[in-house]
Amino acid sequence: MERLQSLGATGADERGTAEIWKALVELWRPGTPDGYYRGRRLVIDLNNAEGRAQMLVLANLLAARVAEHVAESTFMALGAAGLLDRDRLLAGSAADRERALEILRDTYRALTDKERKIEAIYANQARLANEFDGDLHNVYLAAAGDDEKLLKMLHGFAHLRQRAFWLAREMKVSGVWPDLGTRVTAYYDVHIRRSLVRLGFSRLGETDDWLASRHECQKIVDNLFGGDVIPFYLHGSRLCFHNDRTICESSCPVKQRCSFWREYPNDDPDLGVD
Numbered sequence: 503m504e505r506l507q508s509l510g511a512t513g514a515d516e517r518g519t520a521e522i523w524k525a526l527v528e529l530w531r532p533g534t535p536d537g538y539y540r541g542r543r544l545v546i547d548l549n550n551a552e553g554r555a556q557m558l559v560l561a562n563l564l565a566a567r568v569a570e571h572v573a574e575s576t577f578m579a580l581g582a583a584g585l586l587d588r589d590r591l592l593a594g595s596a597a598d599r600e601r602a603l604e605i606l607r608d609t610y611r612a613l614t615d616k617e618r619k620i621e622a623i624y625a626n627q628a629r630l631a632n633e634f635d636g637d638l639h640n641v642y643l644a645a646a647g648d649d650e651k652l653l654k655m656l657h658g659f660a661h662l663r664q665r666a667f668w669l670a671r672e673m674k675v676s677g678v679w680p681d682l683g684t685r686v687t688a689y690y691d692v693h694i695r696r697s698l699v700r701l702g703f704s705r706l707g708e709t710d711d712w713l714a715s716r717h718e719c720q721k722i723v724d725n726l727f728g729g730d731v732i733p734f735y736l737h738g739s740r741l742c743f744h745n746d747r748t749i750c751e752s753s754c755p756v757k758q759r760c761s762f763w764r765e766y767p768n769d770d771p772d773l774g775v776d
């Protein structure tokens with residue numbers, strides 16, 4: 503990041519902004535990423551081709567107006583039925599498609615056509631087999647450090663669109679695609695908004711209109727943090743998400759600047775001071 507600027511009306515001055523950024527980057531700097539995706543209720547091992555194929559299915563399920571936990575429940579139901587086995591995903595038999603459609607009809611409460619979603623899932627697995635030897639990692643290798651090329655290839659998968667940025671972000675966070683830049687990993691979600699709002703960078707609240715919030719979050723991260731969403735994403739999803747002062751107290755280095763932390767009366771003079 504070349505230079506931090508003050509955001510004025512948000513209340514975070516230049517010094518405070520720099521301190522928050524430094525603390526978050528230090529907290530979330532990748533140590534030795536273990537190659538796992540950690541969602542709300544599931545873990546996917548991205549160290550192997552099967553896990554990466556499954557990650558593409560999860561990206562497909564999330565690519566809709568759907569709650570994260572609903573997409574995860576559907577994913578787990580598909581897994582329990584054996585439908586996420588790599589060979590079966592790649593083969594995409596009529597019987598498996600039919601069973602997958604039944605599961606989506608039962609569990610996938612999303613504003614999208616379930617049959618088209620199933621078609622997209624299996625079309626993507628077929629493209630993975632035909633063009634990338636069945637391994638999503640070959641997309642990354644084929645891009646050879648060119649993020650725009652990677653994005654173009656990811657956008658070639660059905661239904662990904664914005665979720666291509668999510669996929670890239672998660673692959674980077676896991677450490678499996680370590681060399682991605684900020685643009686291709688810039689997927690904005692409520693976790694980023696949560697940490698930005700609580701730390702005083704956003705004029706909008708956590709329940710305000712999402713499109714307006716997303717636009718504002720993007721402006722803030724682009725202007726103040728070099729377009730790097732990952733520290734705010736990890737902070738918002740791993741810590742703030744819990745709304746638990748015990749976690750804030752033990753793990754958050756910037757709590758003294760947080761509106762959530764300050765909202766509560768503080769009897770202990772040591773709390774909130776790092």
Ligand code: SF4
Nearest residue numbers: 741742750754757760
């Ligand atoms: S104090 Fe808690 S809610 Fe506030 S920024 Fe830190 S972790 Fe998030």
